[in-house]
Amino acid sequence: MVYHEGKEVIWFVLHKPDGSIVQHGNAISEEEANEQADLLDLSILPVESQLGDVRDWYVSAGALTRKQEIDAEEEYTIAADGVAEVSFQVPEGTPIIFQKAWHLSDGEFAFTTDTPGDYEVKIETGATTLSKRVIIHAV
Structure with a gap:
């Protein structure tokens, strides 16, 4: 867990309508997280913890979803x-x-x-x- 001034931070992703993640971050309150989303005119999805590489994820039907590999040989x-x-x-x-x-x-x-x-x-x-x-x- 990550704390700021004694409070647990909230992790979230900001995403476009197609599900692509634009930003992953944290905030000290739900209000602060929503302000960031509103400022950038993006949708917000709270997540349980910090993600590794956000390029491996997207948002589908309101859920964090792992991206698929293309089914092709190298x-x-x-x-x-x-x-x-x-x-x-x-x-x-x-x-x-x-x-x-x-x-x-x-x-x-x-x-x-x-x-x-x-x-x-x-x-x-x-x-x-x-x-x-x-x-x-x-x-």
Whole structure:
């Protein structure tokens, strides 16, 4: 427990409507915590204790929820024949960096090529997902 001037502090997260956490902190009273939320025009959710890495969490239906990992391997090897494909689900709206360009997922990442080489896919942390790096070897 953490105390300030003899009183136990209140832990909370401030979050956006999509559930992404903007700030994690503590206050000496519920009123002070709510003032911080109002000042930033964010929703507040009291939590039991200090969180480790807030990037691992989001708020869903009023509850603190652990972010999901993207269900994809870290490396794939495919034939560079224009037919072989790597594909995996990525929640819609999740930022993806591929070929040094930003894209927003439409729900699935799919890749095929007829050019041999190594291709890097970076899936950025989304509101409900953790970041992931995938390397595709086309041979």
